[in-house]
Amino acid sequence: MQTLRVERIIGAPIDTVYEWFADSGNYTASPFLLRNELVEPGADAPYGVGAVRKMSWLFGSYTERITANEAPRKFGWVIESGVPAIRHQGAELTFSKVPGGTRVVWTTNAQAAIPFAADFVTRHLAFRVLGVAFRNVLRIADVAITSPRKGKGKVRTGRSAKLRNYLFDQVLKLIRNIHHVILDVSGGKWGNRQFGMAAIELHVIGRKSGAKRSVVLWVPLMEPDRVILVASKEGDDRDPEWYKNLLATPEIELTIDGVTEPWVGRKASAEEKAVLWPRIVKAYHGFAVYQTRTDRDIPVVICERPASAAKAV
The missing domain is CATH 2.30.110.10 (Electron Transport, Fmn-binding Protein; Chain A)
Structure with a gap:
């Protein structure tokens, strides 16, 4: 069994960050997630403990059951079935307050369900793809929650600015x-x-x-x-x-x-x-x-x- 861990600090209060991640419908803003379907809501909340969701990614489709919804610290789930098949011992998102915002850590414990070279394929192929997808969701969450604006930079002036603006406007107009x-x-x-x-x-x-x-x-x-x-x-x-x-x-x-x-x-x-x-x-x-x-x-x-x-x- 292999463990994949990715993390990111998001400049927002822990409650706000947790709320965004607790609704996996938000993840569809990522190009890696094609579909999120809440198959069965939880007893205390749509994505509460016991809820079942179907996540269709570019790399596969999986049915997952929510195992933890401990706001605002931990959100966990386990894959019950899916294609391509994997052996899954659970995944979780943990949240902690840090200077400047909230640290989000995404951890998953899994192994490719193949008869040979499972560890090698998991580590060098599956987790590389998963890592890219998970980091993309974290980045999108950061932008979606904080919507940071760029700092004051060099202001375009003169002919180059006029030409750039003219061409940009003409393309949009077309x-x-x-x-x-x-x-x-x-x-x-x-x-x-x-x-x-x-x-x-x-x-x-x-x-x-x-x-x-x-x-x-x-x-x-x-x-x-x-x-x-x-x-x-x-x-x-x-x-x-x-x-x-x-x-x-x-x-x-x-x-x-x-x-x-x-x-x-x-x-x-x-x-x-x-x-x-x-x-x-x-x-x-x-x-x-x-x-x-x-x-x-x-x-x-x-x-x-x-x-x-x-x-x-």
Whole structure:
């Protein structure tokens, strides 16, 4: 039997870190985990002791039973079956307070279920693949929980900055124009979902031209009377134009599933963003990655139906 151990320090309180890892649905933000299914909830919590989950990774699919849920110190499980088959004596995540945050240690005790060279294959092949996957989940957790922004760096100025910004904007514009055509031709039936998010069209009034402007955006959170947008611009240091236009004229239109209706948009307050951001990142981890690319505090926009927005005033 072999033991694999990986660890990472995450700059957040232990309770926050534990809560993220105790819900393995969060792990699907990693490209290594294809699917997480809660087959049977635990007695005291969805992922409590006795819960059964199915984890489908790039390297295999396994049914696991939760054996420990000792918040905020330890979360454990054992593999009951899976492909490729392994002999498993248990795995656990342990959490401890350290200067600067929380140390997370991921340990698993396993061996390849093969008739010969099991130790060699486990150590030199299986654990190398597992180690990469586990470290990736730890890294993603770090970004998702803390969303660290880069430090102040060298500011681009002059012609090089203008050329870079122009080319970047043209590429984004081209991609969104193509997407707009696809949605328009199909009546909103094609290309309307990606990364688990719905695609909508936002229509705003240009703050300088006064003309109607449209852009295709991905929506991490959508409710009957509220749509949440993220002004990420792929992590660029500049706010997107649609966001600037929305701030100037909050009365907007959204096209959802081919239907265009009036809405009212506004920037989420710091308190509102603190509540929404973990849900946004859970819906699509890419937004947390974008935040690491810029020192700009990426704005979150709340769109409400006119009646709901009027009541809030």
